[in-house]
Amino acid sequence: MCKGLGGIVSPFNNNFGFSMKTTADYDEKMLYPEELEFLSLKAVQKRRSEFCIGRSAAHSALSKIDINKFPILKGANNEPIWPPGIVGAISHSGEIALAAVARKENAAGIGLDVEMVDETVSMDIIKLICTIREAEWVVARKEQSLERLLMVFSAKESAFKAFFPLMNEYISYLEFELIWHEATRQFEGRLLTNIRAGYGEGYTFEVGCKKFAQYVYTFMSLPPV
Incomplete structure (x- = not known):
């Protein structure tokens, strides 16, 4: 379904890790056991896919600043909990998910959002x-x-x-x-x-x-x- 979609080039400088994933990358085996615990067995497929590719994008972004094998859990406000000393953001819409991360020595905060244009906006x-x-x-x-x-x-x-x-x-x-x-x-x-x-x-x-x-x-x- 995502064939030919291509990719987004990082809008950040080289001190940041950035990644894009699509529903074609969906595989719950990408998730750590701790992350899977946040997915209810009753969650619809769309929700499962969004969570999975979002976390996968986050893992990939972290790897680009040399941080590997770190599960991204959820905080009290459903925000992603990043490794100590790291800031970041995850966003997903339609068939894609984006993630960006950086060390706090390079950024005090990161904002990132993606929206599908043909979704109904009132x-x-x-x-x-x-x-x-x-x-x-x-x-x-x-x-x-x-x-x-x-x-x-x-x-x-x-x-x-x-x-x-x-x-x-x-x-x-x-x-x-x-x-x-x-x-x-x-x-x-x-x-x-x-x-x-x-x-x-x-x-x-x-x-x-x-x-x-x-x-x-x-x-x-x-x-x-």
């Missing part, structure tokens, strides 16, 4: 995830409004994954604002509130956004503390 969520300024950008071009909403949603997913290790909790979609720059295919992000020391109101960051086949994916990293 404009009803605009008030839940967009500031007034973001919403104005989303609807400025009616023919692109759903794709733009998906871009904002994905970028915000990436951002709160990146900030998570700094707080051990997810920030709200409305605690930061994104401004799109077409020339660089990046969102400029700005915190609208103080989340912790060193990351106060007005702190800025960048979220890249690219297309791949029928997917949109976003990515970012925070400078090491």
